[in-house]
Amino acid sequence: MWIDDADDPRLRLVLGHGAGGGVDARDLTALAAALPAVGISVVRVEQPWHVAGKRLAPRPDTLDRAWLAALEAVPGDVPIIAGGRSAGARVACRTARSVGAVAVVALAFPLHPPGKPERSRAAELLGAGVPTLVVQGARDTFGRPDEFPADAPGGHGPADDGSATSEASVPSVVEVPGADHGMAVSKAYDQDKALAMVAGTVREFVEPFAG
Numbered sequence: 444m445w446i447d448d449a450d451d452p453r454l455r456l457v458l459g460h461g462a463g464g465g466v467d468a469r470d471l472t473a474l475a476a477a478l479p480a481v482g483i484s485v486v487r488v489e490q491p492w493h494v495a496g497k498r499l500a501p502r503p504d505t506l507d508r509a510w511l512a513a514l515e516a517v518p519g520d521v522p523i524i525a526g527g528r529s530a531g532a533r534v535a536c537r538t539a540r541s542v543g544a545v546a547v548v549a550l551a552f553p554l555h556p557p558g559k560p561e562r563s564r565a566a567e568l569l570g571a572g573v574p575t576l577v578v579q580g581a582r583d584t585f586g587r588p589d590e591f592p593a594d595a596p597g598g599h600g601p602a603d604d605g606s607a608t609s610e611a612s613v614p615s616v617v618e619v620p621g622a623d624h625g626m627a628v629s630k631a632y633d634q635d636k637a638l639a640m641v642a643g644t645v646r647e648f649v650e651p652f653a654g
Contacts, residue, residue, distance in 0.1 A: 444513060445487040447475040453482040453653035456524045456548065456645070457517055459510060459531025462499075465489060468528055469634075470550050470578075470626040470641050477642035483649060484521075488513045488531075503533070510534045514542045521654045529553050529585070529624065533564065536571040545652045547575040548645055549614070551624050554586025565592055568614055575614040576648040578641055580622030582629070588618040617644045 445466050456478060460466050466487035475485040490509055517523060525535040526548030539547050555562050568575065569592060579588045592613050619640060621632035628637045 444516070445475070445489070447479050447485045447487075449479040449482045449484045451482060452484040452521050454522050454524060454649055455484045455486060455517060456526055456649060457486045457488060457514060457544075458548075459488050459506075459527030459534050460490065461527075461529030461531055461551070463529070464625075468625070469638060470528055473638040473642050474645055477639075478646060481646060481650075482653065483646065486517055503537070506530065506534050507538055510538055511541060514538075519543070522652050524548060524649050524652060526550065532577075533567050536567045536575070539571045539573050544573055546573050546649065547571045548648065549575060549577045550641070551579060551583060551626060552577050552586065552591075553624075554590055557584040560586075560590065568592070571614075576645065577614045577616045578619060578644055579616060580619045580624060580626055580628075582621065582623045585624050588616050591616045615648070 456474065458471050458474065460468055460471065466489050471487055475487060478485050488510065490506060522545045523543060524546045525539050525542055525544035526532065527535045528550040530553065532549035532552045535547050536549065549568065552568060554564055568577070577591060579586065579591070581588060619626060619637055621628040622637055626637065626641065628634050
C-alpha cells in the first residue's frame with residue numbers, strides 16, 4: 444500500500460488501480476498529492492498481480508479478495524471511502540458494503556468495453572449501495588458521461604442523522620472535458636487544470652462524510 448497521510452485525518456480514501464496500469468496513474472497521483480493537505484488521507488492499494496509483474500489482471504473475484512484483504516489493514520478510526528480507477532472502481536463498487544465504506548469514488552468507470560455498449564456494467568455501479576461519485580472523461584471509450592444512469596436528486600451526502608444513506612444508488616456523474624480513459628486531455632485542454640478539477644470534485648464529494 445502507498446499511504447499519503449493527512450496530519451489530522453478526517454477521512455480515508457482508499458483507491459485501487461486499473462487493469463492497464465498501477466497506483467502511479469495520473470488521477471490517483473493527483474488525489475494523493477492534493478487531499479492530505481485538507482485532512483483526507485489517501486491509501487493506494489496495489490493488487491498482488493501487479494506487484495508480481497504480471498501483465499494481465501485475474502478474475503474479478505480474485506481482485507475482490509485481494510482488495511478485501513488489503514482493507515483489513517486500513518485503520519477504521521475515521522470514515523472510509525472506497526474508490527479506484529477503471530477496474531479498481533469496479534472492485535470498489537462490488538465490495539463497498541463489505542468493507543463498511545460510507546461512499547464510493549469511481550474514476551474512469553469502465554461502463555462497457557470500447558465499442559460494445561450492450562455489455563453494460565451499470566449493475567455493478569448501481570449495486571454499490573452507498574453514495575457514489577463517477578468522474579469520467581468526456582472522450583472515455585469505456586463509457587462517455589452521457590451514457591451513465593441519470594443522476595438522482597440528492598444523490599450523495601450523509602443522511603439527516605449524520606449516517607451515510609444507502610438509498611442513493613444512482614451515481615453523481617461529473618465530466619472532465621477533453622479527457623480520455625486515462626484522464627489525459629486533448630491539446631485544446633490543460634492537463635494540470637484537468638487533474639485539479641478531478642481532485643477538487645472528489646474533495647467536494649467526500650467532505651460531507653468527514654468524521
